[in-house]
Amino acid sequence: MPSLTRVGGTTDNGITKGSETGPREPETRRGSRDARTPGRGVQPTDSTGPGSYVTRVPDPTDRRRVRVAALPDAVAKVAALYQPYYDRLDAVFAGCSADEIAVLHDWFSRSTNLALACIEELRAKDADGK
Structure with missing residues (x-):
């Protein structure tokens, strides 16, 4: 799948999960809050930016902050890649x-x-x- 989206599976999943919650804090803040190293979260955000998977948007409550938002086209592309897998998982759990x-x-x-x-x-x- 990375060859299709040009990002890794973890990032793909992050894009789809991020689209469910809307714009969110940059990974560095989330990483320190969740006791994770900042580099782990920054790299996927930075690597997807040039590929037009995410964009940074201003935080409406704090002009010093930005939020990361998944682009709708990227969400649709990643969701389509994973849907066959999700369908198969549903079939397994249905049994x-x-x-x-x-x-x-x-x-x-x-x-x-x-x-x-x-x-x-x-x-x-x-x-x-x-």
Whole structure:
């Protein structure tokens, strides 16, 4: 898919998710608020700008800030790329019982919490110089 959109899958997904919420804070602010490094979020925003996937718009509440907004054509292009995958996922989940879905949800929730706890432990060790 990157060859079709010229950006990576994570960025593609960010474009579609961003279109659902409208303009948002630049990734550097979101990254520091969410305990992520700024570079991780800035690169996708900067790499999609020249390809006309996103644009920066002024924040109406604060003239010093800008927000990043997905362009409608880019949203449609990325959504079309992912739609076959989403349709197949829907078919898989349609064949699952409510109990099976509950088990999947529980597993993903607990494994996500475990991963986040491990990340925090590593950050604490790094901050202590260990």
